[in-house]
Amino acid sequence: MRILSLALIALSLCLGRGFAAGNPKPLKALLIIGGCCHDYGVQKDILKKGLEQRANLQVDIIYTPDKTTSPVLPIYGNPDYAKGYDIVIHDECAADIKDPAVIKAVVAPHRAGMPGVNLHCAMHSYRIGPPATAAEVGTERAQWFEYLGLQSSGHGPKLPIVISYAAGVKSPITQGFAEWTTGPEEHYNNVQVLKTATVLARGKQVVKEKENDFAVVWTNDFHGARVFSTTIGHFNETVSDARYLDLVTRGVLWACGKLDASGQPGKGYGPAANATLDRAGK
Numbered sequence: 001m002r003i004l005s006l007a008l009i010a011l012s013l014c015l016g017r018g019f020a021a022g023n024p025k026p027l028k029a030l031l032i033i034g035g036c037c038h039d040y041g042v043q044k045d046i047l048k049k050g051l052e053q054r055a056n057l058q059v060d061i062i063y064t065p066d067k068t069t070s071p072v073l074p075i076y077g078n079p080d081y082a083k084g085y086d087i088v089i090h091d092e093c094a095a096d097i098k099d100p101a102v103i104k105a106v107v108a109p110h111r112a113g114m115p116g117v118n119l120h121c122a123m124h125s126y127r128i129g130p131p132a133t134a135a136e137v138g139t140e141r142a143q144w145f146e147y148l149g150l151q152s153s154g155h156g157p158k159l160p161i162v163i164s165y166a167a168g169v170k171s172p173i174t175q176g177f178a179e180w181t182t183g184p185e186e187h188y189n190n191v192q193v194l195k196t197a198t199v200l201a202r203g204k205q206v207v208k209e210k211e212n213d214f215a216v217v218w219t220n221d222f223h224g225a226r227v228f229s230t231t232i233g234h235f236n237e238t239v240s241d242a243r244y245l246d247l248v249t250r251g252v253l254w255a256c257g258k259l260d261a262s263g264q265p266g267k268g269y270g271p272a273a274n275a276t277l278d279r280a281g282k
Contacts, residue, residue, distance in 0.1 A: 024268040026058040027256055030085045034064035035071035035093035038121060043239050047091070050245035055253055056269040060085075069096040077101075079108035087256050088114060091233075093121035098128050100140040107147050115226045115255035116147065117248065120233035123152045123188055134192045148229055149197030149220025155186040156212060161203040161232070163216060171219070173228065173250045174200050175263030180243055188231035190214045196221045203232070217247065219254070226255040 029051070033044045040063065048059040062081075064071045071094055075081035082088050088109060097103065103126045110116050126144040129135070131153035135142035145151040161182045165174040187205040193215055201217035220227040228251030233239050253259040258266040265271075 024056070026056045027086045027252070027258065027269065028084065029057050029059045029087050029089055029252060030082055031059050031061045031063075031089045031091060032073065032075060033061065033091040034066055034073060035121065035125075036067055036069045036095065037093055038234065039236055040091070040093075041065060042236055043091070043233075046236065046240045047089070047245075047248070050240070051249055051252065054245060054249040054271050055258075055265055056271070057249075057252065059089075069094065071097075075106065077105055079105040081105075082109035082114050086115070087117065087252060089117045089119065089252070090122040090125070091119040092125055094125040095121075095127055095131075097126055100128060100143070103128070103140075103144055107143055110147050110222055110225050110227065113223075113225050115257075116222070116228070117251050117255055118148055118227070118229040119248065120186075120188075120231060123148060123150065123229065123231055124154075132191060137194065145192075146194065146196075147220070147222050147227065149194050149218060149222070149227060150215060150229065151191040151194075152188040152231065153191050155188045156205060156207050158184040158186055158234070159205055159207065161185045161187050161205045161216065163201050163203050163232070165201045165217075166199060169198060169200055171198070171200050171254075172259045172261050172263045173219070173247070173254050174217070175261075177243075177247070182232065182241075183237050184235065185232060185238055186234040187212055187214060188216070193218070194220070201230075219251075226257070228252070228255050 033040050044061050044063050051057050051059055064073055066072050128141045135145050164179045165177050197218045197220045199215040199218045203216035204211055204213050216232055217230045238244055253265055258269040260266055
């Protein structure tokens with residue numbers, strides 16, 4: 001019996017090492033979502049399903065059905081809200097959450113090195129002072145914008161946006177992606193693009209014969225933490241578009257250091273690995 005027990009232990013250790021080498025545990029992503037002006041009740045499910053189908057990810061959700069610009073989210077006041085996660089995806093719309101101490105706590109995990117992804121109205125959240133006035137780096141007003149790498153204050157009408165990926169910027173996130181045109185979307189302006197940000201794509205939208213041209217996809221170096229953001233993603237039709245989900249998935253993997261130079265998931269972090277884990281009930 002002792003020999004059999006030792007053999008079983010050895011087999012278990014070998015299988016454990018094989019599992020770890022071939023199929024690492026899913027990256028744990030925390031999706032924070034809710035607030036004003038969007039169909040977040042539906043979009044949270046679109047994002048979770050779309051991301052988990054495309055990569056070895058486990059997406060947990062903190063959601064509030066609060067439709068105000070001051071949504072009640074349990075993360076507020078808790079600088080440790082991201083403990084146990086590999087990345088935070090911010091998709092909240094919280095323009096009137098203005099308390100500097102609250103905002104500091106939201107940023108705290110990222111300042112400590114936690115990667116981040118930011119979608120659409122996250123760019124219009126946590127604003128102190130006049131939104132259209134550029135915030136000075138190093139001030140309380142700028143703390144959320146420094147994390148994002150860009151400051152935006154508003155958007156135009158809901159019209160298609162032509163998205164062109166920057167040809168001169170080599171990023172695995174956009175490797176092989178082609179220009180595309182969204183359906184009706186909100187085109188966020190750029191009050192300022194910080195020096196720590198790298199613009200990966202621009203969007204053009206024609207409004208009353210005037211062409212607006214703004215950064216719509218970028219990365220940021222926030223004190224060493226990798227941050228990916230896109231202002232696209234107002235309507236369910238955009239959020240569920242395969243091109244959008246592919247882009248966001250790559251942003252998540254890149255921020256976590258799990259995207260190779262060709263834009264493919266690192267070993268064990270592709271969708272096949274996730275499917276294997278699901279079948280194994282892990």
